[in-house]
Amino acid sequence: MATKQTQSAARLLAAPSILLLLVWMIVPLGLTIYFSTLHYTLQGNPVHKFIGWTNYYYFVTDPAFLTSIWNTLVLVGSVLLISVVGGTGMALLLDQPIYGQGPARVMAISPFFIMATVAALVWKNLFMQPVFGLFAWVAHLFGAPPIDWFTNDPMIAVIIIVSWQWLPFATLILLTALQSLDLEQKDAAQMDGAPPLSYFWYMVMPHLARPATVVVLIETIFLLGIFAEIFVTTGGGPGLATTNLTFLVFRSALRDFDVGGAAAGGIIAVVLANLVSIFLTRLVGKNLEG
Numbered sequence: 001m002a003t004k005q006t007q008s009a010a011r012l013l014a015a016p017s018i019l020l021l022l023v024w025m026i027v028p029l030g031l032t033i034y035f036s037t038l039h040y041t042l043q044g045n046p047v048h049k050f051i052g053w054t055n056y057y058y059f060v061t062d063p064a065f066l067t068s069i070w071n072t073l074v075l076v077g078s079v080l081l082i083s084v085v086g087g088t089g090m091a092l093l094l095d096q097p098i099y100g101q102g103p104a105r106v107m108a109i110s111p112f113f114i115m116a117t118v119a120a121l122v123w124k125n126l127f128m129q130p131v132f133g134l135f136a137w138v139a140h141l142f143g144a145p146p147i148d149w150f151t152n153d154p155m156i157a158v159i160i161i162v163s164w165q166w167l168p169f170a171t172l173i174l175l176t177a178l179q180s181l182d183l184e185q186k187d188a189a190q191m192d193g194a195p196p197l198s199y200f201w202y203m204v205m206p207h208l209a210r211p212a213t214v215v216v217l218i219e220t221i222f223l224l225g226i227f228a229e230i231f232v233t234t235g236g237g238p239g240l241a242t243t244n245l246t247f248l249v250f251r252s253a254l255r256d257f258d259v260g261g262a263a264a265g266g267i268i269a270v271v272l273a274n275l276v277s278i279f280l281t282r283l284v285g286k287n288l289e290g
Contacts, residue, residue: 029270035263042257055264064240064248072244075159076223082163083219084212087170092204094171095178105175112168120232123161124150154234154242161229166222170215177211178204217280224273245269 036056039049059065094105111119127134128149136146149157181204189199227246230236236243236251243251249269253262 032263032266035260036267038260040258040260040263042259051260055260056268059252059261059264059268064243067240068243068245068248071155071240071242072224072246074155075162075226075244076220078159079163079166079223080216080219082159083166083170084215086163086167087174087215088208088212090167090171091174091178092200094175109168109172111164112166112172114165116165116228117232119165120161120229123157123164124233128157150234151238154238158229158233158242161233162223162226165229166219169219170212173211173215174208177208181207213283217277217283220280221273221277224269224276245272 037050037052039051039054090108094101094108098104125133128147130136130146130148130151133146135149139146147153185203186199189203225246226244227250230242230244230247231250234242236247245265246269249262249265252258252265
């Protein structure tokens with residue numbers, strides 16, 4: 001048992017790191033809040049005039065705001081669905097005793113370790129390029145017209161790229177959960193002649209419920225801030241077709257040079273992300289307690 005002296009010493013030793021972390025977080029957040037109340041533009045006369053909540057009002061009433069919220073929800077929801085469903089299927093396949101199981105598992109999770117910018121460039125120039133890309137070659141092979149992904153189906157293209165990156169993460173978590181399944185229960189189900197579908201539905205699915213909720217929580221936190229894939233491939237377009245909330249903040253700051261408006265958008269994005277995180281955290285907590 002720790003004495004009061006050791007507890008005090010531990011707090012004293014940890015205090016500098018905690019203070020440094022707080023300063024590291026609070027100072028940028030405080031400056032962002034401060035800039036969001038200013039008429040701060042990089043064009044013309046750089047007069048920093050206090051305007052209160054005006055930046056928030058203009059950002060929220062901008063027609064692009066609702067579109068960006070919708071695009072964010074579509075992107076996050078689609079990637080989560082593909083990750084959980086596809087990850088479950090891949091985990092079941094990789095859990096089977098097949099030849100070359102180790103290399104197959106390494107190759108299955110390798111996309112998760114590729115930088116987002118590199119992955120987006122590879123998909124844009126090697127796979128989805130409408131003339132010389134792999135998908136275009138396959139379309140010509142079957143006599144079908146190639147798809148100009150980033151013009152005709154830009155959101156689907158972004159969803160495919162992001163899903164390809166995050167599917168290995170879900171696979172890894174769910175595969176680890178599958179390997180912890182009690183083998184005695186599996187053997188008992190096989191001896192009783194349980195059909196594969198019933199075994200999966202009544203034994204495997206309940207066992208994967210908790211890991212799946214953790215996957216949803218972690219992926220949602222990161223997917224709300226997706227930027228590199230959109231910037232490299234579509235640039236938020238055509239029009240606002242792939243502009244999510246993060247890209248809208250970027251556009252306000254570095255395309256419209258409206259630092260005050262971008263700061264207000266950043267604060268709004270932080271608030272919305274925290275609300276979603278709190279909701280998912282409570283949802284995951286209930287699932288873990290159940």
